Amino acid sequence: MKAPYIMTPGPTQVHEKVRMAMAKEATNSDLDPSFFEFYKESCNNLKKLFNTKNDTLILGGEGILGLEAACASLIEPGDRVLIIDNGIFGKGFADFAKIYGGQVEVYKDDYRKAIDIDKLEEFLEKDHDFKLATLVHCETPSGITNPVDEIAPLLNKYGIISVVDSVSSIGGETIKVDEWAMDIVISGSQKCISSPPGLTFISISEKAWDAILNRETPIASYYCNLAIWKDWYENKWFPYTPPTNHIYGNDIALERIIEEGTYVERHKKIAEGVRYAIQSSGLELYPLNGYSNTVSTILIPEGVDFNKIFDRMLKEHNIMIAGAFDYLADKVIRIGHMGENCYEEKLYKTLKALDETLKFLGVNIKGNIHEHFVGKLS
Numbered sequence: 001m002k003a004p005y006i007m008t009p010g011p012t013q014v015h016e017k018v019r020m021a022m023a024k025e026a027t028n029s030d031l032d033p034s035f036f037e038f039y040k041e042s043c044n045n046l047k048k049l050f051n052t053k054n055d056t057l058i059l060g061g062e063g064i065l066g067l068e069a070a071c072a073s074l075i076e077p078g079d080r081v082l083i084i085d086n087g088i089f090g091k092g093f094a095d096f097a098k099i100y101g102g103q104v105e106v107y108k109d110d111y112r113k114a115i116d117i118d119k120l121e122e123f124l125e126k127d128h129d130f131k132l133a134t135l136v137h138c139e140t141p142s143g144i145t146n147p148v149d150e151i152a153p154l155l156n157k158y159g160i161i162s163v164v165d166s167v168s169s170i171g172g173e174t175i176k177v178d179e180w181a182m183d184i185v186i187s188g189s190q191k192c193i194s195s196p197p198g199l200t201f202i203s204i205s206e207k208a209w210d211a212i213l214n215r216e217t218p219i220a221s222y223y224c225n226l227a228i229w230k231d232w233y234e235n236k237w238f239p240y241t242p243p244t245n246h247i248y249g250n251d252i253a254l255e256r257i258i259e260e261g262t263y264v265e266r267h268k269k270i271a272e273g274v275r276y277a278i279q280s281s282g283l284e285l286y287p288l289n290g291y292s293n294t295v296s297t298i299l300i301p302e303g304v305d306f307n308k309i310f311d312r313m314l315k316e317h318n319i320m321i322a323g324a325f326d327y328l329a330d331k332v333i334r335i336g337h338m339g340e341n342c343y344e345e346k347l348y349k350t351l352k353a354l355d356e357t358l359k360f361l362g363v364n365i366k367g368n369i370h371e372h373f374v375g376k377l378s
């Protein structure tokens with residue numbers, strides 16, 4: 001049985017060169033001097049994608065590890081934490097903040113729109129006494145990209161440390177960590193970077209390091225403690241054994257992106273094509289603005305069951321698309337056009353299968369979804 005063609009918003013397809021690199025001879029990362037240099041070079045490749053000079057680490061664990069590690073390392077009991085919330089991941093930060101004793105204030109905005117910067121500014125004018133604020137660059141379940149280029153500088157103006165979940169945006173959308181004064185930025189391997197799940201990437205500004213290293217109370221975790229990574233290179237010491245072969249593969253994935261150079265334009269063009277095709281065929285996108293260039297979220301037409309769409313896509317076409325969870329469960333389908341998924345022929349194949357599937361299930365589609373897509377791109 002041929003492996004399904006995964007067109008989900010993470011995990012994404014993994015290029016053969018990445019898979020081959022993962023099969024390299026393993027080493028002992030604690031003793032092999034060349035591995036320290038390799039790890040450092042790989043972090044430098046990440047810095048190029050993040051557009052930062054800040055310390056950047058590769059940690060062995062899912063994107064969630066990065067989110068929790070940022071909260072564990074920064075938050076002391078009683079610290080005021082602003083949770084900027086316009087979606088499932090945004091809201092989820094509150095749970096981590098509470099675990100580590102944060103006094104949480106949730107700033108909630110419209111779940112179908114990008115964060116409104118003017119409203120946020122109005123709120124902050126009245127109350128800005130927060131140690132840190134958390135936000136999400138791309139809300140993957142709803143397909144909305146927030147204007148971090150405006151939000152991060154605004155937080156910085158008030159001296160608030162920003163913690164940004166960029167798990168599903170780096171490698172697909174523009175991000176300028178230094179220029180936008182972002183403090184902690186988190187990404188992961190299995191979205192736009194397109195290596196298998198299991199790695200977190202995290203960049204840490206001087207301001208964030210200061211807060212982490214000058215706490216009054218100890219950090220209540222070991223695996224989530226970023227302070228133990230501060231001088232890993234000078235000390236030639238990893239706090240725990242890194243997943244060496246995963247990092248080999250991931251580094252090839254990073255090099256593919258860096259060599260291409262124009263990945264942001266590629267994502268934009270494909271995403272615009274997908275949105276145009278969806279809307280031209282009479283279907284409705286979930287977001288009302290702030291459309292993500294890495295994932296499209298489409299409302300399931302009235303009377304159609306998500307499982308029927310998923311099953312037919314998989315059984316008849318061998319293509320896997322995603323639904324969503326939480327309040328979006330059974331309400332939307334999602335196509336991940338991120339990383340290795342984000343090429344014209346792959347979206348053509350996916351939209352053609354979706355066209356057949358929805359028509360089979362009795363949905364009234366104007367024209368052909370895949371042909372609208374091609375029309376827009378040509």
Ligand SMILES: *Cc1c(COP(=O)(O)O)cnc(C)c1O
Pocket residue numbers: 010062063064089136138139140141165166167168188191
């Ligand atoms: C995928 C993702 C994560 C990591 O979640 P996992 O459950 O580990 O896949 C975090 N934040 C966002 C916005 C994501 O899309």
